[in-house]
Amino acid sequence: MLKNLFLKHTLLLLFLLSATACTTTDEPESLAQNESVAQKQQQNENVEKLRSGKDVTVQTSQGNISVSPNVVAITDAQDKQGNGEGPFYYDPWEDFNRAIFSFNNYSYEYVLSPAAQGYRYIVPAAARDKIGNAFDNIREPLNLLNNLAAGQFKEAGANLGRFAINSTLGLFGLFDPAKHWFDIDAQRQTLGDTLQHYDVGAGPYLVLPILGPGDSRSAFSLLTESFIHPIDQLVDSPDSYYIRSFDGFDDYSDQAETYDALYQQAEDPYIYFRNQYIQGKRRDEYFQYKQVDDNE
Structure with a gap:
């Protein structure tokens, strides 16, 4: 039992x-x-x-990022009066742009994104931040020239002050005492911004190889600035090209993960990134015109 x-x-x-x-x-x-x-x-x-057309929150290793997917109909990009006439985008070269967009995405997915992941793993965030500061500081003379050409003398003075302070006290631009000690904000200005100041239109939407979304005005700006960039004045080619390419890669490394996540979630990635770019341009132009009207 x-x-x-x-x-x-x-x-x-x-x-x-x-x-x-x-x-x-x-x-x-x-x-x-x-x-x-x-x-x-x-x-x-x-x-x-x-x-x-609703906002989407994307989770990345750098935190949550909220984005708006569609073009906001604030005002037409070339319409200073803001009457809303005209198309929401101008993309007559869509077939060509889509081909370049596909090439870029292939390059990002199989070359640049893996390289950026390794770069972020090897180089700490604090060091990458200092590298970015140094490249921003090298660009200050170019910002100065563009602000002077636009008649924005206050901003040009800020460029001069930041370059002088950060190149000395900031150890060649690695640190930003101009902002933290003297409260002088960055005043970045491209040739494209200066042309926009004089009401030169953005022109057709244009996807640039590797560089991504742009327009004919920004393409002209990049080409012109490439001949007068301070790095080209300090370093002979081809070393100057390597340095500037590394500058672009450093910028991309902080955006690679976000790009990958947004690309995967968009129904038509080409239209999504086109709309994001045009939306940003419209917003900037709208507030520029609004600021001018307020000052008048």
């Missing part, structure tokens, strides 16, 4: 241990499946939000 009772309890104990082991073994797999399903559901929800 006792022997049978002991045998029953032993068998029951072994059954419970076996069931527990199976449950423990399956739990990680079950959790992984649930997480995968949840991620797909979240991605589908984000796609629907993008389609309907």
